[in-house]
Amino acid sequence: MLRIHGSAPAVPLVLDSPHSGREFPADFDAAVSEFDLRDGEDCYVDELYLPATELGVPLLAARFPRTYLDPNRHRGDVDLELIEGGRWPHEYAPSGKAKIGKALVWRTLDDGRAIYARKLKVDEVLGRIERCHAPYHAALRELIDATHARFGVVYHVNCHSMPAVGGKQGEGGAGKPRADFVLGDRDGTSCNPEFTEFVRATLAAMGYEVKVNDPYKGVELVRAYSDPARGRHSLQVEINKRLYMDEATRKKHDGFATLQKNLATLAESIADYAQRCAAAARKAT
Numbered sequence: 001m002l003r004i005h006g007s008a009p010a011v012p013l014v015l016d017s018p019h020s021g022r023e024f025p026a027d028f029d030a031a032v033s034e035f036d037l038r039d040g041e042d043c044y045v046d047e048l049y050l051p052a053t054e055l056g057v058p059l060l061a062a063r064f065p066r067t068y069l070d071p072n073r074h075r076g077d078v079d080l081e082l083i084e085g086g087r088w089p090h091e092y093a094p095s096g097k098a099k100i101g102k103a104l105v106w107r108t109l110d111d112g113r114a115i116y117a118r119k120l121k122v123d124e125v126l127g128r129i130e131r132c133h134a135p136y137h138a139a140l141r142e143l144i145d146a147t148h149a150r151f152g153v154v155y156h157v158n159c160h161s162m163p164a165v166g167g168k169q170g171e172g173g174a175g176k177p178r179a180d181f182v183l184g185d186r187d188g189t190s191c192n193p194e195f196t197e198f199v200r201a202t203l204a205a206m207g208y209e210v211k212v213n214d215p216y217k218g219v220e221l222v223r224a225y226s227d228p229a230r231g232r233h234s235l236q237v238e239i240n241k242r243l244y245m246d247e248a249t250r251k252k253h254d255g256f257a258t259l260q261k262n263l264a265t266l267a268e269s270i271a272d273y274a275q276r277c278a279a280a281a282r283k284a285t
């Protein structure tokens, strides 16, 4: 259900791509086509960052589709409207994303269409949590913990892509054009703001338009394992899909190779930054 590219971390940097999976489980039973279900996919994001693994940076990638289960949600962020009987007898931690149909298990597509022609059973959703959410989170936590134990600091980049223009139920409002990149640090709480600024400036120097926390602030995966005061930094990076793919056909276009090269340069810059921070942390203790 997941794959870890690369080996043990050689630098204090960890990447994860939670939304690029496209192996459709047999029990999905959605009422819309696989093509439509890829609406929620951050297409090719794992492939875009793959060259970074040559620097000794591990890259965790989900293989299951985001619409099947979104690992960037708390396991208790269940949409009660989707559950048979409207009750969830396990840990319940609503984030408010159910309102736009994008809680742990998506109820609707970005354009508002229902994904299922039925309600889901509690055991069915629990099974998805056990098979997808739990192993993904365990793998990410292990990578972050192992890197922190080795270097005293860890920089975690949570890799995503976003539609060029906000959909009907999109974050920040329908029809809103997105910048080239949006960085999310949950308003300066999931990493040192200096790190966010470093990534912003690095991308801006490449000629990209970059926004911070607008409209994406970062969700569960940058919240869960970050603790900037203890040297654990997580930053969400959203890439505008128009930079590398045709959203209508979901095919890569000519911009893919250039973006992939620029992301390798970005990863190298972040790895250098992280190593400088690790050296400073060693000196301080």
Ligand SMILES: [Zn+2]
Pocket: 019, 042, 159, 160, 161
């Ligand atoms: Zn995403």
